[in-house]
Amino acid sequence: MAEPLIIVGKGMAATRLVEELGQRALGRHAIAVIGAEGRLAYNRVLLSPLLAGEIAEREIELKPAAWWQARGVSTLYGRAVASIDRAARTVTLEDGLTLPYGKLVLATGSTPVKPPLPGSDLPGVVTFRDTVDVGRMRADAARGARIVVIGGGLLGLEAAYGLSKAGGQVMLLHLVDRLMERQLDAEGAALLAEAITARGIAVRLGAASTGFVGTDKVEGVALQDGTVVPADLVVVAIGVRPNADLARAAGLAVNRGVLVDDGLTTDDDSIFAIGECAEHRGSVYGLVEPAHEQARVL
Numbered sequence: 001m002a003e004p005l006i007i008v009g010k011g012m013a014a015t016r017l018v019e020e021l022g023q024r025a026l027g028r029h030a031i032a033v034i035g036a037e038g039r040l041a042y043n044r045v046l047l048s049p050l051l052a053g054e055i056a057e058r059e060i061e062l063k064p065a066a067w068w069q070a071r072g073v074s075t076l077y078g079r080a081v082a083s084i085d086r087a088a089r090t091v092t093l094e095d096g097l098t099l100p101y102g103k104l105v106l107a108t109g110s111t112p113v114k115p116p117l118p119g120s121d122l123p124g125v126v127t128f129r130d131t132v133d134v135g136r137m138r139a140d141a142a143r144g145a146r147i148v149v150i151g152g153g154l155l156g157l158e159a160a161y162g163l164s165k166a167g168g169q170v171m172l173l174h175l176v177d178r179l180m181e182r183q184l185d186a187e188g189a190a191l192l193a194e195a196i197t198a199r200g201i202a203v204r205l206g207a208a209s210t211g212f213v214g215t216d217k218v219e220g221v222a223l224q225d226g227t228v229v230p231a232d233l234v235v236v237a238i239g240v241r242p243n244a245d246l247a248r249a250a251g252l253a254v255n256r257g258v259l260v261d262d263g264l265t266t267d268d269d270s271i272f273a274i275g276e277c278a279e280h281r282g283s284v285y286g287l288v289e290p291a292h293e294q295a296r297v298l
């Protein structure tokens, strides 16, 4: 009888893993993929062109429903796994459903971080990670909202570009004195800032946010120099944190991400982790290619 394999998370790593298993181990496992997002897995990288209105939502889907069915995979959408019982080898979903596993793969990705500043929980202070975020941002941009993007790395730049293209009045705030400082020298960063400004996006460098102002919803971003930048929407793009709480609560070894060995096994030999939630030899990856490589290794 096929061994029950549960994959938690229905993102890019999980999809590639199912593809790999279909080629290498067809029929060995009875696979169930459980995803918190209420839709089929999609290419998260394409959220940027989706935000900019350069592609349609149907174009981001990774595999059609028939593809999952053809591989005999049970897919559960919009349902998050709440806990793992390692002794009983079961997972329990937030809605109470309990499912047994022989092998369990954690592919839970990451969550964007917000700075621990006053007002960061105000409605209108958002992050950029999924299709729900894109829908919200596009709606605000389409009505010409004043939008502040915090973070001058790649994700912040993509958000600013997309929001501006979608009709928003965008200002990009960056903490240090040049954009993409990890990738660009001063000259390259200055050229980039020029190109961004030419697209109608205001750029403020060396801008340290101290809080978000507003009563019922965000109305602006307070800066260290005492000024307040007015905003109807604030998009925070300052980094991500691996989704490792599920593993931590189950008593698995976790540092920044879920600790795995070269075979992507956690310290429980029935449980594995791949993609952005995994930490391998001190590294947590925030890119697609390492996630695909891990799916091949597993």
Ligand SMILES: Cc1cc2nc3c(=O)[nH]c(=O)nc-3n(C[C@H](O)[C@H](O)[C@H](O)COP(=O)(O)OP(=O)(O)OC[C@H]3O[C@@H](n4cnc5c(N)ncnc54)[C@H](O)[C@@H]3O)c2cc1C
Pocket (backbone or CB within 6 Å): 008, 009, 010, 011, 012, 013, 014, 034, 035, 036, 037, 044, 045, 046, 047, 048, 079, 080, 081, 082, 107, 108, 109, 110, 128, 129, 130, 155, 243, 246, 274, 275, 276, 277, 285, 286, 287, 288, 289, 291
């Ligand atoms: C806008 C944007 C642009 C990007 N551009 C690039 C790029 O150009 N190049 C690049 O290499 N990378 C890019 N990335 C990063 C890339 O998308 C990620 O590295 C990749 O998606 C990681 O795959 P993953 O499967 O580990 O995580 P994800 O794709 O995030 O999937 C994890 C899934 O697990 C679900 N989940 C979490 N917890 C639970 C739970 N308890 N129960 C059930 N489900 C759960 C989540 O809802 C999510 O659907 C970009 C990311 C974004 C947001």
